[in-house]
Amino acid sequence: MPKLLSIDELRLALTHIPADDRDTWVKVGNAVKTEYGDEGWFAWDEWSQGGESYNAKDAESVWRSLQVGSNRLGTIIHLAQQHGWARAKVEMSAADRKQMKAEQEQRRKARQAEIEADENRRDAMRETVAMACRHFIKKHCRREGRSPYLDAKQVDALGVWFPRRSVVISIDDQAQRADVWPGPEVKRFFDDLPQPRPDHISFMRIQQGDVVVPLRDVHGKVVSIQVIKPNGTKLFPKYGRKSGTWHRIGDASESPVVAVAEGYATAASIHMATGWPVAVALDAGNLLRVVPLLGQLYQQARLVICGDDDPQVKDNPGRKKAEEVAQAMHAVAAFPKLNREAA
Numbered sequence: 465m466p467k468l469l470s471i472d473e474l475r476l477a478l479t480h481i482p483a484d485d486r487d488t489w490v491k492v493g494n495a496v497k498t499e500y501g502d503e504g505w506f507a508w509d510e511w512s513q514g515g516e517s518y519n520a521k522d523a524e525s526v527w528r529s530l531q532v533g534s535n536r537l538g539t540i541i542h543l544a545q546q547h548g549w550a551r552a553k554v555e556m557s558a559a560d561r562k563q564m565k566a567e568q569e570q571r572r573k574a575r576q577a578e579i580e581a582d583e584n585r586r587d588a589m590r591e592t593v594a595m596a597c598r599h600f601i602k603k604h605c606r607r608e609g610r611s612p613y614l615d616a617k618q619v620d621a622l623g624v625w626f627p628r629r630s631v632v633i634s635i636d637d638q639a640q641r642a643d644v645w646p647g648p649e650v651k652r653f654f655d656d657l658p659q660p661r662p663d664h665i666s667f668m669r670i671q672q673g674d675v676v677v678p679l680r681d682v683h684g685k686v687v688s689i690q691v692i693k694p695n696g697t698k699l700f701p702k703y704g705r706k707s708g709t710w711h712r713i714g715d716a717s718e719s720p721v722v723a724v725a726e727g728y729a730t731a732a733s734i735h736m737a738t739g740w741p742v743a744v745a746l747d748a749g750n751l752l753r754v755v756p757l758l759g760q761l762y763q764q765a766r767l768v769i770c771g772d773d774d775p776q777v778k779d780n781p782g783r784k785k786a787e788e789v790a791q792a793m794h795a796v797a798a799f800p801k802l803n804r805e806a807a
Contacts, residue, residue: 471507474500474504476549478510480543480544484516490526492508492540494535495539498534498536508527531582590687592642593633593688594704594705595642596701597633601689604628604629605628607621609625611694612694617729630669630670631646631650631670632650633667635703636664637663650669668691673694675691676690677689679704679705682761684712687705687709707750710746710758712744713732713741714739716741716743718764721738721740721766722766722768724742725742726748726751726782727744730772731744731770740768742770748772749785752788752789766795767796769793769795769797771786771798771799
């Protein structure tokens with residue numbers, strides 16, 4: 465691990481990194497917060513002001529939302545060196561080196577404590593949101609319903625739910641709670657919502673005509689939802705688990721074949737055409753997490769990875785990821801020729 469830069473060294477290194485690219489801006493902010501905690505805010509904000517789109521309020525909001533641990537000092541050093549920065553060599557005495565090592569260890573322990581606290585908080589919020597999703601499905605959804613989205617895709621409602629009434633699921637980071645506001649309470653929620661809306665409050669509005677897709681973990685427990693709007697927009701609640709979860713279409717317990725697809729409409733089309741049980745993995749990135757779990761659950765089955773083949777998209781990530789996962793899991797990669805409306 466590189467030796468921690470002093471604040472002055474950090475400020476100098478940052479001057480070599482362009483601050484206009486938002487992805488780089490967030491990565492550097494995450495690395496600064498990971499290594500320096502809130503002590504690094506002023507150095508990062510000072511550097512941020514060199515970007516053409518700098519906005520003080522946006523910077524403060526992003527800093528508060530940054531979760532420590534994703535990027536480290538090496539990210540900053542690598543980016544700075546790419547743009548000509550070189551760390552000045554300073555001769556240090558044995559006492560100085562011992563003191564620096566002690567300070568680094570102190571900072572490391574402090575950052576580790578912050579990481580663990582953030583992880584524990586995220587885990588608690590995930591469970592809180594999962595409970596709200598289960599309550600919403602149990603009390604405010606029904607199996608039968610109509611959806612313009614399903615009509616447009618020409619697929620059936622397979623294991624999905626339909627809201628009985630308008631509902632808001634609100635999530636309050638500060639209070640660490642998630643609440644379900646049904647029917648007439650929706651108006652009360654918006655009437656009481658402070659303006660401008662505080663950063664620690666988020667919400668998902670679910671209305672009649674939406675499709676509610678339950679997302680289950682490896683044990684079959686609902687841990688989150690995907691809401692599909694009539695126009696096809698797909699929404700997830702904040703803190704709702706997606707990684708390693710999927711929606712189940714059909715009974716796979718004794719099936720010789722289990723298919724996996726990214727989106728609900730594609731999965732439903734495959735099930736309607738073949739009768740195979742299908743797991744809806746939600747996106748290409750989640751395939752890599754879902755397929756090994758399916759392999760453990762359904763060892764009797766041949767897994768068929770039904771990828772999205774779209775040559776018009778740069779690098780065709782759907783096909784690439786499907787082939788990678790199939791090869792790693794000794795599964796079959798298939799690319800159904802479906803109506804592009806059913807995707």
